[in-house]
Amino acid sequence: MQKKIRIKDIARLAGVSAGTVDRVLHNRGNVSPKARQAVEAVLKEVDYKPNIHVSALSLKRTYKIVITTPNISPGEYWESIHHGIRHAKEAYANLKLTIEVLTYNQYDIFSCMKVFRQIAEMEMDALIIGPTFHNETNALCEKMDERNIPYIFVDSNNEGACPLAFFSSDHYMCGTLMAKLITSLIPANSKIGILQAVRVGNQSANSTILRKRGFMDYISKQERAYQVLRIPFSVEEPENNETYLSRFFTDHHDIPGVVVMNSRGNYVASYLDNNHIHDVKMVCLDLTAPNVEALKKGQIDFLIGQEPEYQGFRAMKTMLEYLIFKKPVNRENYVQLDILTLENIGFYKRFNNILS
């Protein structure tokens, strides 16, 4: 167990000063080829791990990072992502950071366009994006590319853009997993209802499309023939949902299972509970407060979690470490798909990974 190697040690070994080593490590220039080579030779030999907390301590400049995501509601998915982002900021408490958050209505493409146009003009060092609308996101990304501002996606990747990285679950596999779980709960060859959200501008979110594809592919590969039925649903005009649901469950009173591939599973769970329909198995998505409650009450059977806190945390942390410490970045980052039930939900810590 040898002692940890420090900049001072490298300097001594290379026959230069600590300042020069620092200049080499950070590519700050003003180093003669000879000195650079000497330092690089030493660096090859030793296992130098900079102590980034100490490093942050002596950093002078301030950084500005902009965050844009769908609007944040308490207890819901996007709030968790923002929690994670905030924690990453706290983990580097001695960095001088300014963070600006701009959110848009994820069910209204025009809201998104407006916010993204504003962001395109802002001063910043880096951008974190929670994308919803494919083309609008790519338009923003192009502007960022021109301005040489790095950006990272959370929640899902946006095909066609060149992010520094993305942190997302594998939505296709998420759909597959939901299909596997629901089919393990219901009889062979039966009906399955799936909820489908309607959006202003009539564009489905990319993630939902992928989930549905994963779901349908799994179903169609089974020997048993399930009949998948769509349940219409609108987040923006909730007054119609009662009607939609009631019509659906009247037409299909024998339906044994429902899958909800957005985070609104609790709407259906409540509907069923209020109408004393207790024999419908449910597999739902995201650990929003109401979904967790429905799980604990036994209204939902399986809930899939996508580690939103962790996504936000890693996105922010990765960005900071790239920006400030030039740490190399993995572009593709898929997070866990957690399976929660009545039995294990109690131990699920949202900040498991993050909190000290």
Next chain:
Amino acid sequence: MQKKIRIKDIARLAGVSAGTVDRVLHNRGNVSPKARQAVEAVLKEVDYKPNIHVSALSLKRTYKIVITTPNISPGEYWESIHHGIRHAKEAYANLKLTIEVLTYNQYDIFSCMKVFRQIAEMEMDALIIGPTFHNETNALCEKMDERNIPYIFVDSNNEGACPLAFFSSDHYMCGTLMAKLITSLIPANSKIGILQAVRVGNQSANSTILRKRGFMDYISKQERAYQVLRIPFSVEEPENNETYLSRFFTDHHDIPGVVVMNSRGNYVASYLDNNHIHDVKMVCLDLTAPNVEALKKGQIDFLIGQEPEYQGFRAMKTMLEYLIFKKPVNRENYVQLDILTLENIGFYKRFNNILS
């Protein structure tokens, strides 16, 4: 957004020097009641969060921590716990730590006694224990109590001891969860096989007993009557296992599901695969390398993970922060019970939480 408050700020507000504030913060004594009150008054007002990385930077003394657990095999449960411990050490890279690891044979009570007697005499600042044998563990703990050395359990708590904390899954609920999963996979009113490990000294590990109790309680609460059958199994004398298994599956050729409540599920999975028995559903425990492989091959249907890396990480981190920064400690810490399937295993990162 106000600036972060530092010791120097507190000193100024209280009208004392930084040294005095430090003495108050760490209860080092040598502070007049008047000064102490002044500082404490300020501390009540402001939200002071010490930067522990900076703090570690200037710490002089070295700490010695002893770890004792069952023997470590590559790719298995206890190795993961040790990984986690090592990571916590790396997270506080600038602390001066000496770590000594002593392991024992978890299937042999005499091995455990010998190692624990040795530990009881060693010099150390703190101890982390992975317990197996209840009484032997408590004997060691009593010695530690006398010597005023704090200790933390990983993997399970040991009733009767007074640990600073424990990091464990809820073994009872783990059994319950396994019961729920296996019953969701097999027909009503059928047989279920469960594997039971035999130990030298004939003492079951506490965790296994709890798991089995959780399992049986769930089964007996169901309307459907399952018949639970025990499959004998020995880790220490593996040459008999083939016979045990073959006898069992011959006698019960119609068995639709098997649950393994220790980490050796892959033994059964391999046996079934080698003998071309493909219609037995399996719910197993722990993400050992061979279990994960069996899950990926479809031989195991559900695998339960107990976050061993996280347990080790948190145990070590908690100990360090208690020892060095006097950080208050939560005694009871239950970790997640992760449900893994063929679909989501690929995204499961053992060091999710830990790795930077």
Next chain:
DNA sequence: CTGTTAGCGCTTTCAT
């Protein structure tokens, strides 16, 4: 009992 000082590893500034 208390304030001052030096130093942890790193970055930045300032002479050279």
Next chain:
DNA sequence: ATGAAAGCGCTAACAG
């Protein structure tokens, strides 16, 4: 282009 020196927030050693 480079080394020396100051300073980040904190603790430890020292002088009073």
